[in-house]
Structures are given as C-alpha cells and as structure tokens.
Amino acid sequence: MRWQGEVEPFAAWCLETVDLRAFGEALRSVPGAEWPALRARLAAGLARPGPGEPEADQLRRDTPLADRAVSPAAVLRRQIRLEKRRLLETVQEG
Numbered sequence: 223m224r225w226q227g228e229v230e231p232f233a234a235w236c237l238e239t240v241d242l243r244a245f246g247e248a249l250r251s252v253p254g255a256e257w258p259a260l261r262a263r264l265a266a267g268l269a270r271p272g273p274g275e276p277e278a279d280q281l282r283r284d285t286p287l288a289d290r291a292v293s294p295a296a297v298l299r300r301q302i303r304l305e306k307r308r309l310l311e312t313v314q315e316g
Contacts, residue, residue: 224251
C-alpha cells in the first residue's frame with residue numbers, strides 16, 4: 223500500500239500487515255508533512271502487545287518466551303511487531 227492521503231486506513235493497514243518489506247516501502251511513501259502524525263499513531267499501535275503476546279510483567283520472569291506465549295503464532299506476531307517498531311524508527315531517522 224502506498225500513502226493516499228488518509229491516516230486511519232493507512233495506519234490500519236500498516237498495523238495489520240505481516241509483510242515487512244511492504245510495510246517499509248509504505249512508510250517511505252508518506253510525505254514529510256504527514257509523517258509526524260502517522261509516526262505517532264503507528265508508534266502507539268505497535269507499542270501494545272497483540273493477542274497472546276506476553277505482557278510486560280511476564281517478560282521480567284525467568285521463563286522462555288515460547289512458554290509465556292499462547293501459541294507459536296503469537297511469538298511470530300510479536301517478532302513482526304517488534305521488527306515494525308525498528309523499521310518505524312529507521313525510516314524516521316532516514
């Protein structure tokens with residue numbers, strides 16, 4: 223997806239996609255004037271753990287991540303979410 227001028231549909235797509243390459247390309251299509259609002263919206267959405275992901279207090283325990291998550295899919299979704307956060311910061315810096 224490329225930026226088409228509307229924050230909410232674009233942000234929703236960015237938060238839902240699991241295609242990290244498409245996510246990065248989509249972020250690079252956002253005009254500079256729109257970037258601060260979109261970045262804030264995505265940062266807030268990506269900061270929240272998804273369904274089945276371990277919560278912050280669970281992460282502090284000495285238990286392997288796979289044992290704290292509901293399913294392997296939840297572990298994968300968490301990894302994707304964290305990579306999106308990294309990409310968001312990279313695009314912002316670039």
